Structures are given as structure tokens and as C-alpha cells.
Amino acid sequence: MSAESRTVVVVGSGAGGASVAVTLAESGVDVVVLEEGSRVDRRAYGGTAPAALAAFYRHRGMTPIIGRAPVGFVEGCCIGGSTEINSGFWHRAPPQVLSTWAAERALEGIGADDLAPHYEWAEEACEVAVWSRALPSSTEALVRGATALGHRPEIVARAAARCVGTNTCAQGCPTGAKRGMSASLLPRAEALGARVLSDSRVARIVLDGRRAVAVEVRRDGAGAGACIERIAAGAVFVCGGALQTPVLLQASGLRRGIGNSLGIHPMLRVVARFPARIDAHSSVLPLAQVRDLDPDIVLGGAYLSPGHLAVMLADNWRENRAWMSSIGHLAAYYAGVMPKGWGSVRPDRLDRTRARARYDLDDDDLARLRAGFLRLCEILFAAGAVALRPCVHGVGELRDAGEARRWVSHDAPVSAMSLTTVHAFGSCPMDGRPGRGALDGDGRVHGLDNVHVADASALPGSPGVNPQATIMAVARRCAIRYVERIG
Ligand SMILES: Cc1cc2nc3c(=O)[nH]c(=O)nc-3n(C[C@H](O)[C@H](O)[C@H](O)COP(=O)(O)OP(=O)(O)OC[C@H]3O[C@@H](n4cnc5c(N)ncnc54)[C@H](O)[C@@H]3O)c2cc1C
Structure with a gap:
């Protein structure tokens, strides 16, 4: 030394x-x-999404990874890093x-x-445990649809044994049940x-x-x-x-x-509308994952708050915005892929303290992403969803699995997909x-x-x-x- x-x-x-x-x-x-x-003062944990983005997130949650399909990377910048805002899945x-x-x-x-x-x-x-109370409706929906189509969804353990479902993981857990650092x-x-x-x-x-x-x-x-x-x-x-x-x-x-050699797990999200109230915005996010489709594809539940919903609907805002008022009937899910390729990270030329990241999904990754997304749509319709709105610019409402299949097989343009990731490594x-x-x-x-x-x-x-x-x-x-x- x-x-x-x-x-x-x-x-x-x-x-x-x-x-x-x-x-x-x-x-x-x-x-x-x-x-x-x-x-961040503990009393500010669990505040509004805009306040949380300013307090906990790097660049208020918007770090672009450029490439064939741009990917929005989200990470923490606060005492505790990304563990303060993550979902705790383990x-x-x-x-x-x-x-x-x-x-x-x-x-x-x-x-x-x-x-x-x-x-x-x-x-x-981190007090890792599997949820032991009644499953929230948004979890039940994913489990129901996946099981109906022959999958074996799993309820994933989380670093939050004492979680009481305040649905504030992404805004800092106000009860401390989520064991961020x-x-x-x-x-x-x-x-x-x-x-x-x-x-x-x-x-x-x-x-x-x-x-x-x-x-x-x-x-x-x-x-x-x-x-x-x-x-x-x-x-x-x-x-x-x-x-x-x-x-x-x-x-x-x-x-x-x-x-x-940057690696990422990109995901494509979709908002699902159910005929009965599902109240995903006021219960813990969907706790199930489907992993038996392909080892490199995962289907799961996405975090939903009014702010997150607005972002997910923003690709087609004019057409989508009416959904904001029926948030009680909505839940959000994602299809993710685990690509095999590598990207790069360099200091940004204009600001050397910022990262300029690049990642190019190849044709196989995109094929898996499309296959996973289609299966997710089929699962959600099998669960009783009446309409889906994907985070894809120019693609409005999908009303049944046939429409989802037609969109995915004919014209799912990669450049129009609003891909995001919270996993980089x-x-x-x-x-x-x-x-x-x-x-x-x-x-x-x-x-x-x-x-x-x-x-x-x-x-x-x-x-x-x-x-x-x-x-x-x-x-x-x-x-x-x-x-x-x-x-
Ligand atoms: C919204 C969200 C949901 C997620 N959900 C899950 C999940 O459910 N399960 C799971 O396993 N993973 C999840 N993740 C990912 C997981 O949280 C991260 O992979 C993990 O926290 C990364 O650990 P890390 O130590 O590499 O970086 P971080 O936990 O991000 O910590 C890095 C810290 O270093 C600080 N830092 C960076 N550069 C400097 C510097 N030059 N000087 C001083 N400080 C610096 C940053 O500000 C940051 O606070 C999620 C992430 C996010 C953002």
C-alpha cells in the first residue's frame, strides 16, 4: 500500500x-x-415522479444509447445509486x-x-423474499394470460420483504421496505x-x-x-x-x-387496457416474469404511475392521451431481450463528463424482441385485455392478437420503437x-x-x-x- x-x-x-x-x-x-x-432526505422518498426524476436520476432519467434502434437508459445518481429507484427484483x-x-x-x-x-x-x-400476500390484479392478469397459453410464469423474489405495495419503487421507497443501499x-x-x-x-x-x-x-x-x-x-x-x-x-x-464491450437488456413496453379496474398505479408493480419462451427473452411487468403512463403514451400522444383518464383500468408490461452483442462507451465530445454510449441490436436480437413482444400481446389478450397501446411511434391501438401479429410480421419498424433499458453492464x-x-x-x-x-x-x-x-x-x-x- x-x-x-x-x-x-x-x-x-x-x-x-x-x-x-x-x-x-x-x-x-x-x-x-x-x-x-x-x-436525498428520507421525507422526500415517495414524492411525485417529476420531483423524483430531479432528485434521484442521472440526467432526469434520460441517457440515450445511440444505434440502429435508439435505447433510453435510466440510472440513478444519488446516495445509493440505482438501487434507490429500482424495482428490487432478485x-x-x-x-x-x-x-x-x-x-x-x-x-x-x-x-x-x-x-x-x-x-x-x-x-x-437486502431482505430478499417472495411476495406472500394476495397477488395484485396486474400480476394476476399476467399469470392468468401466460398460464392460459401454456407458460409457467414465476413470481420473482424482491429485495423488499416488508413491502406494503405503496407503488413508489421508482420514486424512492418511503417506508424503507425496499432495501436500497x-x-x-x-x-x-x-x-x-x-x-x-x-x-x-x-x-x-x-x-x-x-x-x-x-x-x-x-x-x-x-x-x-x-x-x-x-x-x-x-x-x-x-x-x-x-x-x-x-x-x-x-x-x-x-x-x-x-x-x-457494453451490454444491455433492451425492452419494449406496452400499456394494456382491461374492462374492469386493475389499479396497477396504486399497487405494487406486476411481480411475475415469463422466462420459458426462449432463454434470451423475458416478459414482465413495468412500473406505472401517472407520470410513467404519460411517457409511455407520448409516442402517439394525440391519439393516446384520452387513456390518461382511465388509469385505473390500465397496466404496463414489457418484452425484453438479452442480446449477445457489444456496444461502446466513450466520453462525450462536447462534455467529457458525460458518456456517449452506442449499441447496435442485430437482426437476431430484433427478431427475438419482436417474437417476445408478440407473445406478450397474445398473453395480455388471453388475460382479458381489450386493447393495447405499444410504445411505438405511429402505431395506435391493437384490438386483438390478430392485429398484433399483423403489425409484428409486416411492419414493426425498429426505428419507431421507443426502447428503454435499466440494465447495462x-x-x-x-x-x-x-x-x-x-x-x-x-x-x-x-x-x-x-x-x-x-x-x-x-x-x-x-x-x-x-x-x-x-x-x-x-x-x-x-x-x-x-x-x-x-x-
Ligand atoms: C428504474 C430501475 C429499475 C431497476 N430494476 C432492477 C431490478 O428490479 N432488479 C435488478 O437486479 N436490477 C434492477 N435495476 C438495475 C440495478 O439497479 C443496477 O444494475 C445496479 O444498481 C447497478 O449497480 P452499480 O453499482 O453498477 O451502479 P449504480 O447502482 O447505478 O451506482 C453507481 C453510482 O455511482 C455514482 N457515480 C458515477 N460516476 C461517479 C463519479 N465519477 N464520481 C462519483 N460518483 C459517481 C452514480 O451517481 C451512482 O450513484 C434497475 C435499475 C433502474 C434504474
Whole structure:
């Protein structure tokens, strides 16, 4: 460790950063967490969608990923990162995904058995459980339609055992039942002595040969204006998320393997209208997923609030806006794909602190997306929906499964689809082979002694499921390896 400092700087306080911070603090390491976003007052959790977009989200929820089909990426920028606004759905990565990572990337200690204790640790910290009360109507509808068509929908566990269904996941959980990092790991880390500083954007890692010696931080104090500080570092863990981590590493002069392999799970949403009230906007979001269509397709439920509904109807606003007044009869769902390709992340030319991300879906991905979307429409009509409005510019109401089939098979134009994603990963992947990927098997940047990455960007590929559990498990494992190395 550097003679100058014994402090480990953790950049970012989301799923990866909080896992690293508490693991290091438990081992007696001096930790400072630097978070670009603000610490949102607990009383502001559960507020309106516009207020939440300003308080919790990066760029108020609008980060474009450009490509053949533009994709809107949504991520958090606050103490707790994206875990403050996510839905808390919880999956371990399937064992075959982990064994493929190990084989293709020469990684050791990353199999299902190796990661099991880390998953268990995260599950305990996040109070992961399956919903045990009566299923909300929007969940029942998806289960009913999917079962009628021969699928086996699953009710997915969430990081919210004590959820009472306030339907405010995306606006910050006001009861604290959803165990975002601000309610779970960060208080634990702080109780062990870690300092968690908000409004602190790390602009650059200062390197001396193979070692980081400090970070340059832009601190935005309330009313005091911004100032640049240098904080000495014995080691750095970068945990800024899949778009910001490569931007910071590139701003620090690091290039090899960085930002060349962005992965995403894009999804296409649809609003369904039911004859009877379904009240999806006032109950927890649909809890079921359908995964038995194809391993790379998932169908599930989307978050619905008046603000989210307006955004989903906006593609054809003139025609759609009348639906706003019948929100009690509406619920939202999505078809998602897990593409095999890779995109890129670079600093934006006009503003080097912003990420310019690119991802091109190929024809197979699009075919799977269309197939998944069609199946979703069929399931919703089988569940009793009387009309669907997809998030596709120029496509109005679909009144039956035949109309959905005709649209998908004839003229489902990719450029008209309003695709979104909340899962991005793999932009600085671990790879045990020297010179391949960005990081070694312990999450250390190749060629450097004390700069690590432990967040979504470190994953070697798509986890095949919602990623938070795997990000936390892998981040904890990297932090433990670090502690073992420094003795
Ligand atoms: C709306 C939504 C719903 C989701 N639903 C689910 C779900 O149900 N299940 C699931 O598994 N996953 C879900 N996800 C995804 C999951 O939350 C993320 O994959 C996960 O939180 C990523 O962890 P991370 O540590 O990489 O980044 P984040 O949790 O996003 O944290 C990164 C933090 O680093 C900060 N940061 C970035 N750069 C800097 C810098 N230079 N200096 C200082 N700070 C910096 C950011 O401001 C941010 O707070 C969802 C995400 C969203 C947005």
C-alpha cells in the first residue's frame, strides 16, 4: 500500500460501491465513499415522479444509447445509486451463465458454488423474499394470460420483504421496505467508520506509474459553489456504473479494454387496457416474469404511475392521451431481450463528463424482441385485455392478437420503437487472460496495482437475469480478495 495514504477511495455508492464499502470497513480498512449525486432526505422518498426524476436520476432519467434502434437508459445518481429507484427484483445468475464466463474469460472462483456465500450475504442484507400476500390484479392478469397459453410464469423474489405495495419503487421507497443501499449497506458501513460523501464527483484518478495515489474530486457544496479537491488514496475502487466507470477510467488516461464491450437488456413496453379496474398505479408493480419462451427473452411487468403512463403514451400522444383518464383500468408490461452483442462507451465530445454510449441490436436480437413482444400481446389478450397501446411511434391501438401479429410480421419498424433499458453492464469486463478485457479476475485494472472496478461494468457479460444480485456478489468477492492480498 502507498506510504502516503491508507485510505481506500470508493467511487459511487450504488449496488457495487456499497458492497465494497461495507466489506472493506468490516475488515478495518479506512474507507471514503465519494458519490456524485445528493443524499436525498428520507421525507422526500415517495414524492411525485417529476420531483423524483430531479432528485434521484442521472440526467432526469434520460441517457440515450445511440444505434440502429435508439435505447433510453435510466440510472440513478444519488446516495445509493440505482438501487434507490429500482424495482428490487432478485435473481442469482444461472449456473450455466457463470460457467460460461469462467470458461470464456479464464476466470477462477466465479462459479455458482463460489458465489453462493456472496449471494447469501447480499440476500440477507437486502431482505430478499417472495411476495406472500394476495397477488395484485396486474400480476394476476399476467399469470392468468401466460398460464392460459401454456407458460409457467414465476413470481420473482424482491429485495423488499416488508413491502406494503405503496407503488413508489421508482420514486424512492418511503417506508424503507425496499432495501436500497441507503437503507441497508451504507448505514452499516458508516457505523463502522466509513465516510460517505455526497455531491462529490470524481473527475480523475491520479496515477504514478502502476499506482493510483489520489483522486480529483469536484465537490458541489450547497450554496458554496463547486470546488476541486485532491484526496490521497491507497487504493481506488471504481463503482460508478456501466456508463460512468469507463468514462472516469478514460479520463484518467486508461484505455485498454475499457468501454469496448457494453451490454444491455433492451425492452419494449406496452400499456394494456382491461374492462374492469386493475389499479396497477396504486399497487405494487406486476411481480411475475415469463422466462420459458426462449432463454434470451423475458416478459414482465413495468412500473406505472401517472407520470410513467404519460411517457409511455407520448409516442402517439394525440391519439393516446384520452387513456390518461382511465388509469385505473390500465397496466404496463414489457418484452425484453438479452442480446449477445457489444456496444461502446466513450466520453462525450462536447462534455467529457458525460458518456456517449452506442449499441447496435442485430437482426437476431430484433427478431427475438419482436417474437417476445408478440407473445406478450397474445398473453395480455388471453388475460382479458381489450386493447393495447405499444410504445411505438405511429402505431395506435391493437384490438386483438390478430392485429398484433399483423403489425409484428409486416411492419414493426425498429426505428419507431421507443426502447428503454435499466440494465447495462460489461463495459470494463473481468478477464483472467493478460491483455484481454479490462480487469483481472479480482477486478483489478490490468497493468495497475491498486485500481479496481466492482460494479455492473465489471461483469464479463449478460447475467441473463436482473443484475443487482450478481453485481453485489461479484463486488463483495473483489473486496474480500483485496483484503486478503493486503494482509
Ligand atoms: C428504474 C430501475 C429499475 C431497476 N430494476 C432492477 C431490478 O428490479 N432488479 C435488478 O437486479 N436490477 C434492477 N435495476 C438495475 C440495478 O439497479 C443496477 O444494475 C445496479 O444498481 C447497478 O449497480 P452499480 O453499482 O453498477 O451502479 P449504480 O447502482 O447505478 O451506482 C453507481 C453510482 O455511482 C455514482 N457515480 C458515477 N460516476 C461517479 C463519479 N465519477 N464520481 C462519483 N460518483 C459517481 C452514480 O451517481 C451512482 O450513484 C434497475 C435499475 C433502474 C434504474
